[in-house]
Amino acid sequence: MNNPLVENYFRVDKLPHIWCPGCGHGIIMSAIARAIEKSGLDKDKVCIVSGIGCSSRAPGYMDFNTLHTTHGRALAFATGVKLANPELEVIVIAGDGDLSAIGGNHLIHAARRNINLTTICFNNNIYGMTGGQYSPTTATGDKGTTAPYGNIDRPFDITQLAAGAGATYAAKATVYHVNQLQKYIEAAIGHKGFSMVEAVSVCPTYYGRKNKKGSAVDMMNWLKDSFVDMKIAEKMPEKAVGKFVMGEYVNKVEPEYTELYDQVIERLKG
Amino acid sequence: MSDQLELRLSGSGGQGLITAGIILAEAAIRDQKNAIQTQSYGPEARGGASKAEVIISNEAIDFPKVTIPNMTFALTQVAANKYISDVSEEGTVIVDDSIELPEGIVAKHIYKLPIIEAARNDVGKEIVANIIALGVIVGLTKIVTEESLEAAIMARIPKGTETLNQMALQKGYELANQSK
Amino acid sequence: MSKVIKFLQGNEACVEGALMAGMRFYSGYPITPSTEIAELSSEKLPKVGGKFIQMEDEIAGIAAAIGASLTGKKAMTATSGPGFSLKQENIGYAAIAEIPLVVVNVQRGGPSTGLPTSPGQGDVMQAKWGTHGDHPVICLTPDSVKETFDLTIRAFNLAEKYRTPVILLTDEITGHMREKIEIPEVSELEIYDRVMPEKGADYKAYRLDEGDLVPKMAPFGSGFRYHVTGLMHDETGFPSNSTENADVLIKRLMGKIEANKEDIITYEAYETDDAEYLILSYGGTARTAKAAVKKLRAEGIKVGLFRLITVWPFPEEQVRALSEQVKDILVAELNFGQIKLEVERVVKGNANVRLCGKANGEILTPEELMKAFKEVL
Incomplete structure (x- = not known):
């Protein structure tokens, strides 16, 4: 292997990863590594935090300060890391179930505080590690091992959820649109405040098979055909009919939590 | 343990009886004694019945709660009904004069004094009833020195309220003297 | 000053x-x-x-x-x-x-x-x-x-x-x-601060130095890039499914406390030297127990108090030694016998073990405890 990105940013001895053939997660993980490289971050000052699930194994492969926590709690651990040492660039990796089901409370409150964390949601619309149960982002009517007759739940739009809770940067892209995805991750890392990028992934093994979505390539093609860029959707709404919109949903500047806390400390000195 | 004094102050939540208990205990510590203060309260921040208990001793205090109080004090009827009757036969009961004493109380001294009225009319702020109460209690029982009490009060109250609280304390002493 | x-x-x-x-x-x-x-x-x-x-x-x-x-x-x-x-x-x-x-x-x-x-x-x-x-x-x-x-x-x-x-x-x-x-x-005061590891090419986050049971810990951001997980892990900190490795880790985690019990366990033995009876208590309830012991001593009864300061690890040896000396151990606690069970386990029948417990929100009074104590006399 002679790939400088892999050699510089990955723990080569921990590879290959555990993800299935055709899984989209590796694409997101390498997009994160490229975004970190482009952002020129010091590896020693980057901390990657995850919870539990397929996506949460990513930090183990990445050569930074890495913290693999309990299910749903990555943002809560990350809040402690960031507030205790704001010098660290803290990136949270979480799956759709991890982030919006068991960890949903932490997501909305991290967003509300506008603490400078970058969250990348690996959204494959299913609980993969436990074998294909429906998640909060599984579409109504889709199947999972716990929705054998079709899911009657309504799904979350995680990007809009984060935006609604106060995230000051929220964007969505897919593993097919990887250049755009990387661009958003870079923007999220550079953004001061709580940022979230929803990376729509594919799970051919469970979600794909359960829902007869075909091969991994078929699923990638489905992403290509089902998502439309926000700018196009705005200019030509007819092209967006029945499609998902990707792009930057929110990008604004608001006071950041750890800076506000430091101001309190400064004020008390005076 | 024979020199141990057990006191119970009670009233309605928000009347400052727990603060009064703390001040009394701090005054005892200024007198070089041991003191312990405990409290009990319900879920309500205002109203209800709250009590503060103080034990003062020259020795170590093991059991922290009052068993047979040497003195009980109440500012409200609800608190009086609940918290004053188990006073020692040799002890002292002090209540606001608005209170009708529960039947069958046996105590060496029983005082009914217009504490709340004095706070409202003479000092002009009902909130200082607890400080008047401290003046009354110490004036009547001498459980701590006046010097320590005043120092303890001044250390606990918000800045800028010294004059008001000094007035309240003096009013308490005055009520105590009049009823001797 | x-x-x-x-x-x-x-x-x-x-x-x-x-x-x-x-x-x-x-x-x-x-x-x-x-x-x-x-x-x-x-x-x-x-x-x-x-x-x-x-x-x-x-x-x-x-x-x-x-x-x-x-x-x-x-x-x-x-x-x-x-x-x-x-x-x-x-x-x-x-x-x-x-x-x-x-x-x-x-x-x-x-x-x-x-x-x-x-x-x-x-x-x-x-x-x-x-x-x-x-x-x-x-x-x-x-x-x-x-x-x-x-x-x-x-x-x-x-x-x-x-x-x-x-x-x-x-x-x-x-x-x-x-x-x-x-x-x-x-x-x-004696204040213990974390010991930092030394940097080196072969750094491993959970490696033990010779004779140690506790690995040294580097703060995130200090140049040691390591992995922390709740999964069973090896000395590098990375997950490991190996049963041999899991065995080593869990035994070390248990062992680091077990081997340092002498350093960790503290207790108060009050009037136990000549005690024929023992009251065992802890936390706020131990104050009630001490008041009761003083009163019982004043009545001429040879009773002592063993107060747990370290609850876990449990001071097994100390309680067992006392159980060989006393006839009866009364455990005073605000529950229905959680520590009493532990005392029974460690005294191995050397002494009678009884409970004076309640869980109604009131604290035990010395009188209640004395009454329970006297049932044995």
Whole structure:
């Protein structure tokens, strides 16, 4: 292997990863590594935090300060890391179930505080590690091992959820649109405040098979055909009919939590 | 343990009886004694019945709660009904004069004094009833020195309220003297 | 310079002790009767450059504290029964990942929401077995305001020294009671600070130095890029499914506490030298027990008090030795016999073991305890 990105940013001895053939997660993980490289971050000052699930194994492969926590709690651990040492660039990796089901409370409150964390949601619309149960982002009517007759739940739009809770940067892209995805991750890392990028992934093994979505390539093609860029959707709404919109949903500047806390400390000195 | 004094102050939540208990205990510590203060309260921040208990001793205090109080004090009827009757036969009961004493109380001294009225009319702020109460209690029982009490009060109250609280304390002493 | 004398609640003394021990991070969630610990921490921490954060729930409260500890800050969270239940999963995380942390539980009456403003001691076994899986536990319990101050410092020291969560198990009695306390100068205190590893090409996050049972810990951001996980892991810190490796890790985690019991266990033996009878108690209830022992001694009865200061690991040898000396052990606690069971286990039938317990929100009185005691005479 002679790939400088892999050699510089990955723990080569921990590879290959555990993800299935055709899984989209590796694409997101390498997009994160490229975004970190482009952002020129010091590896020693980057901390990657995850919870539990397929996506949460990513930090183990990445050569930074890495913290693999309990299910749903990555943002809560990350809040402690960031507030205790704001010098660290803290990136949270979480799956759709991890982030919006068991960890949903932490997501909305991290967003509300506008603490400078970058969250990348690996959204494959299913609980993969436990074998294909429906998640909060599984579409109504889709199947999972716990929705054998079709899911009657309504799904979350995680990007809009984060935006609604106060995230000051929220964007969505897919593993097919990887250049755009990387661009958003870079923007999220550079953004001061709580940022979230929803990376729509594919799970051919469970979600794909359960829902007869075909091969991994078929699923990638489905992403290509089902998502439309926000700018196009705005200019030509007819092209967006029945499609998902990707792009930057929110990008604004608001006071950041750890800076506000430091101001309190400064004020008390005076 | 024979020199141990057990006191119970009670009233309605928000009347400052727990603060009064703390001040009394701090005054005892200024007198070089041991003191312990405990409290009990319900879920309500205002109203209800709250009590503060103080034990003062020259020795170590093991059991922290009052068993047979040497003195009980109440500012409200609800608190009086609940918290004053188990006073020692040799002890002292002090209540606001608005209170009708529960039947069958046996105590060496029983005082009914217009504490709340004095706070409202003479000092002009009902909130200082607890400080008047401290003046009354110490004036009547001498459980701590006046010097320590005043120092303890001044250390606990918000800045800028010294004059008001000094007035309240003096009013308490005055009520105590009049009823001797 | 004369010592500072204060009149403090147990909860306040806990914060004073924590700050002197070097606490620089607190995260938690409000719950009666522990809230004063959060309130005072929020006031005092920013004044010393530390951080306080009120999290969205109890789980996040402990999670953030673990995160902060990983950056090298001494961290604490405090709660009471219902919150202690919620924190259990991450107590296990801190145990397996070996993250120093102090968790305070100001016990109230339970189960469930129970009696929020009244004392209880029903969380003693939860402190030992609350999280899933076998794991090491250090749990300390004070009987006074001064001892709350001292044991909070000790809890931080033990957490740092043994890289483990330490539970400070207080109760509503000591938490809310106010007493006189002399605050020492920091220079008079023994404060243990984390030992940093040395940098090197072959750095491994969980490698032990010769003769050690506890690996040295580097803060995140200091140039050691390592991995922390709640999965069974090898000395590199990375997950391992190997049963041989799991065996080594879990035995070391248990063993680091077991092998240092002498350092960790403290207790008070009061009037036990010539005792024919023993009362065993802990926390706020031990004050009732001491008052009862004094009164019984005044009646000429040879009774002593054994007070647990370290609850876990349990002072087995000390209690067993006393059980060979006395005829009867009466355990006084605000539950229906959690420590009594433990005493029965360790005395192996040497002495009769009885319980004087209740869990209705009232504290035991010396009279109740004396009455229960005298049944044996």
